[in-house]
Amino acid sequence: MNNLIHKVINAEPYPFAFDPNTSALIIIDMQRDFLEEGGFGAMLGNDVSLLRSAIEPCRAVLDAARACNMLIIHTREGHRPDLSDCPQSKKERGNLSVGIGDVGPLGSRILIRGEAAHDIIPELYPIDGEPIIDKPGKGAFYQTDLALILQNNHIKTLFVCGVTTEVCVHTTVREANDRGYEALVIADATGSYFPEFQRVALDMIKAQGGIFGWVANSDAVIKALA
Numbered sequence: 001m002n003n004l005i006h007k008v009i010n011a012e013p014y015p016f017a018f019d020p021n022t023s024a025l026i027i028i029d030m031q032r033d034f035l036e037e038g039g040f041g042a043m044l045g046n047d048v049s050l051l052r053s054a055i056e057p058c059r060a061v062l063d064a065a066r067a068c069n070m071l072i073i074h075t076r077e078g079h080r081p082d083l084s085d086c087p088q089s090k091k092e093r094g095n096l097s098v099g100i101g102d103v104g105p106l107g108s109r110i111l112i113r114g115e116a117a118h119d120i121i122p123e124l125y126p127i128d129g130e131p132i133i134d135k136p137g138k139g140a141f142y143q144t145d146l147a148l149i150l151q152n153n154h155i156k157t158l159f160v161c162g163v164t165t166e167v168c169v170h171t172t173v174r175e176a177n178d179r180g181y182e183a184l185v186i187a188d189a190t191g192s193y194f195p196e197f198q199r200v201a202l203d204m205i206k207a208q209g210g211i212f213g214w215v216a217n218s219d220a221v222i223k224a225l226a
């Protein structure tokens with residue numbers, strides 16, 4: 001049994017206490033499909049360059065978490081090649097000319113597991129021992145084995161970063177909150193295609209005394225992990 005370590009991060013709405021031995025870093029959907037031209041995010045009409053500011057803070061937190069042997073979990077949104085796990089509603093949403101399962105400008109099928117566009121960007125590529133959660137939905141708990149992995153690793157607190165803030169990060173943090181986890185969202189290591197949603201999504205998490213969790217910047221998290 002590890003000795004308890006008590007660390008505190010200067011976060012909003014109030015200081016966030018955690019033990020690295022019972023904490024995990026979850027990096028949400030830092031995939032080419034969301035961050036590069038020709039992927040799913042671009043197909044939806046978004047300016048994907050707006051997400052790229054999250055890469056360097058994610059990388060810095062990833063390095064710090066690796067250095068202190070914290071559990072690191074990567075997620076990817078996507079579907080089976082036969083789309084049997086993709087709801088019809090998701091396939092039809094947006095009435096796109098090129099949609100989920102079609103070959104996009106990156107030369108690979110949009111949001112399909114095993115395709116190049118579905119994979120994690122090279123800057124943040126997982127290393128051996130870091131679980132990858134392939135999820136069919138926006139939330140990382142929905143129809144995945146994330147809960148089991150967290151439970152088996154005795155995890156109580158989560159550091160969450162990735163994209164997009166108001167969609168997959170928010171959904172995952174809400175799911176985590178309802179399951180009793182304390183979650184801190186690393187503000188500058190998240191990104192949205194909509195600057196106003198980025199601000200409001202972070203405000204929503206920390207409002208009402210931390211209704212879903214805490215918010216802090218990567219430098220505060222890295223300082224606490226050092």
Ligand code: TIU
Pocket residue numbers: 028029034041044077138163164165167168169193
């Ligand atoms: N469209 C959008 O903002 N996000 C997603 O579809 N998925 C994730 O957030 N990963």
